Amino acid sequence: MGKIVSARSRIDPDALMQELKDKDVWALCLAHPNFPFGLREIHQPPAVLYIKGKPDFIRLNKSIAVVGTRNPSPYGQKVAKQFASELGKRGITVISGMALGIDSHSHWGAIEAGGTTVAVLGSGPDVIYPATNRRLHQKLIDTPGCAVLSEYFPGTKPQTWMFPQRNRIISGLSQGVLVVEAGQKSGSLLTANQAFDQGRLVFAIPGRIDSPASDGTNHLISSNKAKLVSSIDDLLSEFAWITGQYDGKPVPVELFGPEKEVYDLICANPQIHFDQLAEKSSLSAGELSSALIMLELAGAVERLAGDNYQAS
Structure with missing residues (x-):
């Protein structure tokens, strides 16, 4: 205990705040009114979110995660971008993890449609991983309503165990999770299972039965952990009560x-x-x-x- 107290006594809050300022990162604590409600209620919510960018916290409470394999087929790339684009046009924030593959195509789909998207990283928010996504990272920071965020302090390098940990944040920020294309061992299945355990809606795009890239999504559907969607309308029909039947107007609902x-x-x-x-x-x-x-x-x-x- 003495070592812990001694270590804490060496922490300089002013120096930490200055470091955040120097890196253009701001911290959002769990107790802050702007902390996303959906994330606050999950098991083991992050105590702090470190954020680069300017997320729209109102729109962040109306969001869907789009995730999938890092090695998608051309079909998977097209579908991810198409769905993210349609979500963005309807004012729904796209949440993903800025990984190669489906994640990246989802972010770009939302941005190019004029929508908002947020990347949850398995590293500090200023650490670009993979390095090839430098342009996407900068675009997320520069685009109004978009951001990159992490529960890890700036400068934290990615470790293998951090990515499964961040998946609970991806699903926790979202009202639903769409898995576009995923093999049996895809990390996106962890996100889908986290979402299922958190009581979120889970959706999956069906794929060819002879394609290993679709084994994971097909299994989610066959095991009743995910609803099959083949069009954006299939997905949005489940959210008509929050999308105003796609026209931005509140839908009358009976409350219970x-x-x-x-x-x-x-x-x-x-x-x-x-x-x-x-x-x-x-x-x-x-x-x-x-x-x-x-x-x-x-x-x-x-x-x-x-x-x-x-x-x-």
């Missing part, structure tokens, strides 16, 4: 359970703080956060400054 309880409390006040909702409701903090996400995405409530809420 936690969402109805929270909505009724919000409607009874001109505006109400998160802490007051926690006191007055029967929900845990995690359940309350989840209910608020659902209500925001449905267009039923609006989040205000200072973690306050009002009915839309």
